[in-house]
Amino acid sequence: MEARFALPPGTGQTSAARVLDDWYVVCRSRDLGRAPRALTVVGLPLAFFRDGEGRPAALLDRCPHRNVPLSGGKVADGCLECPYHGWRFDGGGACRRVPGLAGEAESPARAARAFSCVESDGYVWVWPGEGPPDREPFRFPHLGEPGWAVAHDAFETVGTLHAVAENALDVPHTAFLHRGLFRGTGKTNELEVVVRRYGDRVEAEYIGEPAPRGLVGRLLAPGGGMVTHFDRFILPGIAQVEYRLSDRAHLVVSSALTPVDDQRTRLFAVVAFRLPLPAWLVRPILQPIARGIFKQDARILALQSATIERFGGEEFVSTELDALGAHIRSLLKQAERGGERKAGEAKERRFRMRA
């Protein structure tokens, strides 16, 4: 049959990147209990469970015997048990039991593929590459420091990790898409932006930025003033926004992004804050605002994704205002090819924007 479109073939390009050799957040530690969980990470269907010692474990979610998903079974004796014939696998993937078999259960051919899995900062992390891991998971800043409080939230959206990271770190859309909620529509200033690109990250510093207006601004800086504002992307998927208003207020939102597959992304937001207001007051104000912003972003990201699919690929035109998008893309593509990530000297670029 012929294709369905009068459109010329699209670019076939997408910003989806498959960086397998790194750590991704799976879920909060408290959300992996007795029952196994099925979660797809970078396109890999995985079954997560806790072994006999309570350590998190991840197996490819397919029984080597008859290809039924192991996550449909249950945990028995610290092993994950297939619901079809009851084969059991330990956290390392070794087959420990084949009901009915007269001989030995364990055999290399019967092993399930296992992935490195750790707990850190209250989250379960997985390394979807072949391993073994050659680094530690990202550490969320300021957790447990005196004077600091923390809030957690999690979302899932249609969109590549790149699209979600660019969105999370993009300044111009906040004044437009989140108008009123996040930024005001009052008079504009011109501010200077410094972009610094490293081997494993890129950051933008905004100089001369007044305290954000709108609801979020009034919460962070009731008295106004100038802010220190950084946006950062750190491989493989940390999108970090840092706001500081001298000594009065400091806020770091670190979003750990986990690609479900090439088209869907999970976002685990860890908000560390030191504010003039008590944490018990900040949290219930922060959460509905964060969810409102996320809902607007998720809607746009889904529309973007559907349009890219429909047109057969991305075809972006950028301006200097798109400060980080191209850098995030090149970092991801380079990491996908297994390129080195030496921090090294930053390459710096400056431009002016109106905000």
Next chain:
Amino acid sequence: MEARFALPPGTGQTSAARVLDDWYVVCRSRDLGRAPRALTVVGLPLAFFRDGEGRPAALLDRCPHRNVPLSGGKVADGCLECPYHGWRFDGGGACRRVPGLAGEAESPARAARAFSCVESDGYVWVWPGEGPPDREPFRFPHLGEPGWAVAHDAFETVGTLHAVAENALDVPHTAFLHRGLFRGTGKTNELEVVVRRYGDRVEAEYIGEPAPRGLVGRLLAPGGGMVTHFDRFILPGIAQVEYRLSDRAHLVVSSALTPVDDQRTRLFAVVAFRLPLPAWLVRPILQPIARGIFKQDARILALQSATIERFGGEEFVSTELDALGAHIRSLLKQAERGGERKAGEAKERRFRMRA
């Protein structure tokens, strides 16, 4: 994975044709107001809106910046504004505003692709080809002529433009599928059919046809008698049925067909009539009959389309009764290749049918 069918591979043939260089109805003029509208025409996702002067405009429904559909935004200052970063585009596609940008907004790289769009006979029409248009849209006959009234209706159905046009102009199925409603089941006459093929159209004239029986017949010709009956297809998608009963009654149903994509078609029916009954009485009788007929046809067209998809292509066997189908197909395929459409001398063919 292997294919799912024991069926041998299908013909891969479909009657879908992509004639881009011509005018297609988008909607009635009154149905394009202040809000933009997303409509797909010949597979092109388009965003329609009215510019500062109220003229209809059509842009490819994808912001050049980050590929969000422009139709999700709103019209501001006579421009279509993207809902993500607020970029604005005028009716010609030029970028007029990039919020936050210190420099000039307009730049050829930032332009959205625009399509020619006009209003004619109370409809908005679009030319999905590169343009510029080298002809006017089709004019519906008898609009505004003394003694004539008009009724409008619109439908959408699964089916190629070819399948819908053939269905709209096919006589034998009316006696069968629309039995009772459209034609009776009484005794059959033999009548002569003359098919005349021109460079841009084909018509069938039915000679010796008694006034149609059934509900429609009783409405058009309460006294019976012989009718003058023409069925016409005019490129790129006008299916026209004309019935005349001497001086008593005259009816021309012009259906403007717009392919949504290769598998779906919109039908805008313009019914011009001069009847012994007053228009206020005809319209409420006509509409439910037309909708009843359309519903039966749409059901069959959807079944046909699904079967063709399932079998991997069309595989039609025709008889002489299929007077126009092959001509419509060759006209469309020739127009798709950009062939000339000189009216010229007609090629004529005659046959007899029982009706």
Next chain:
Amino acid sequence: MEARFALPPGTGQTSAARVLDDWYVVCRSRDLGRAPRALTVVGLPLAFFRDGEGRPAALLDRCPHRNVPLSGGKVADGCLECPYHGWRFDGGGACRRVPGLAGEAESPARAARAFSCVESDGYVWVWPGEGPPDREPFRFPHLGEPGWAVAHDAFETVGTLHAVAENALDVPHTAFLHRGLFRGTGKTNELEVVVRRYGDRVEAEYIGEPAPRGLVGRLLAPGGGMVTHFDRFILPGIAQVEYRLSDRAHLVVSSALTPVDDQRTRLFAVVAFRLPLPAWLVRPILQPIARGIFKQDARILALQSATIERFGGEEFVSTELDALGAHIRSLLKQAERGGERKAGEAKERRFRMRA
């Protein structure tokens, strides 16, 4: 666009086989009445109806004229009539009527493709190959024999014919998936399994098996004891389980499997039994148990099928406990290639299992 998976490409292998040259059950005889029925068999969309003599007939479910499914029409004058233009086809596929046509309706080009169709043992069977059939349909054992009763049921599930047959004839999963319902969880015995492979079938005999525990066991053999137990697969899709407890009880479940397409299978279960209990008591107990077992199996088969699809092919690891699966697969693949099916001498293999 790029693929959506980080997974390496799958094996591309599935156990789906397209054995066209054999008989498959379509439905029970009583379920093909006056109205035509649309049923897909081995990927072939077929329209079934009864001709003027009440004989079942099967046509390819596509009108040769304009490709509308014939099953959407009705039976008239012993012919199947297309709902679009009313063309009529007899049980052999010949076109018998073209409404409106001045000349003769019958013509080889206008014929619908017909398939051999018979009634046997109260079922309608079809031969989806080109034919003519060179054998009779499978006969269900013990039907109508003195002392024997019969129960019928039908199911449809996701899964290849191979996966469904292997599941139906697999012993180890019954102790696990159907724990309690079908087999108990008590102490295990070791028993001997003899596998006998013939040209057209394979059977497993279980020697030293105690009467099954659980609900089914208590029904079949209230007093326990040793059973004679055979599992058989007979081409193209009969899965047969036979239990005998000396003279007290004898049960043969013959499941005729019909592939809908490569991914779905229909199962027609014919349960012949001679038990110490009266048939009117057995049937209402048997049916809910059978349906409960089937529901559990269908859930697992659907999970298995989805996982195979997701991973791009089957990748099975087997043990000697998988007594019949590989044989069923090679029988099907050999029949698909049109290989001979001489019964001949059996090849025998023995192993021990714990049950």
